[in-house]
Amino acid sequence: MFGDVVEAPDGSKVTLVDVGSTRLVDNDVVRVWDVTLPPDGTHPWHLHHNPYVVLSVAGSSGRMDWLDGSEPRHVSEYSGGAVFRPISPIHRLTNTGGTRYRNRLIELKDMGENRPGGVVVDVGPGARSVQGETPDLPVPGDGRVPVIGTEYVRVWTVDVAPGQTARLTLxxxxxxxxxxxxxxxxxxxxxxxQLHDGGAHEIPNDTDRARTYFVVALDYLTTHGKDHA
Incomplete structure (x- = not known):
């Protein structure tokens, strides 16, 4: 966690940072961060205690380095894409794409820190959207476009035209x-x-530009929440 001091393989001391740059929401269910990296910028060593969803708002390529010295992992994200990730060893993320990178990172507390004894749900390898490919996910009749679908979370985007209102049935x-x-x-x-309990929901757009929203269904709450451990 933030401020924890750990030892690298070479014996040096490393102080961990938060998993995101700016905390936007923190309640009983989720913790949501903004993560922003300039070209060649690095988010320092950190450790995830909850499975999490990454919503890409400004895509770029990146390199994940592991504190234990394992081979780096190279990733690429695109605006409008999403990633569902399990917890992983201590790592840092460097933006290698030459443009600014930004995401909204959602920590899923009831799959990790809220569970009895802190035993994290094993979500396997997680999931990653692929640009241009549509996941095998039902398409709601309210304008939402599927991004990723898993047994734990589902992600869509929805466009709202200028002066219009998106009417969702969640x-x-x-x-x-x-x-x-x-x-x-x-x-x-x-x-x-924002967090929404489900049911009918309206997203008005009173601006003169189109706006797009991610919609993330927290399906795990019905099967892996703290009341179902």
């Missing part, structure tokens, strides 16, 4: 909604992420 479970906008800052950034 399953009766928790959802995270996050605007896909790489330029949001301050109060606008904090307000761009």
């Amino acid at each position: 399953d009766p479970i928790g959802h995270v909604l996050a605007e896909l906008d790489a330029d949001l800052e301050g109060e606008d950034l904090a307000a761009s992420v």
Whole structure:
């Protein structure tokens, strides 16, 4: 966790940082971060205690280095894509793509830190969207476009035209909604992420530009929450 001091294989001391740059939401169910890296920027050594979802708002390529000296892992993300990840050993992320990288990272507390004894749910390898490919996921009739589908979480995007309102019919479970906008800052950034209990939900767009939102269904809450451990 943030501030913990660990020892690298060469004997040097490493102080861990938070898993994100700016904390946007922190409640009983999720913790949501903004992660922003300039070209060649690095998010320092950190450790995830919960499985998590990465919503890419400004894509780039990156390199994950592991504190234990394992071979680096090279990744590539695109705007509008998503990744569902298990916990992993201590690592750092470097933006290798030459453009700014930004995401919204959702920690799923009831799959990790909220569980009795902190025993994390084994989600296997997780899932990663592929640009141009549509996952095997039912398409709701409310304008949502599938991004990834797993037994634990499902992710869609939905576009809202200028002056229009998206009217969603969400399953009766928790959802995270996050605007896909790489330029949001301050109060606008904090307000761009919200938790919804499911059911009917409207997203108005009173601006003169199209807006896009991620919609994340927290399916694990019905089978892997703290009341179902």
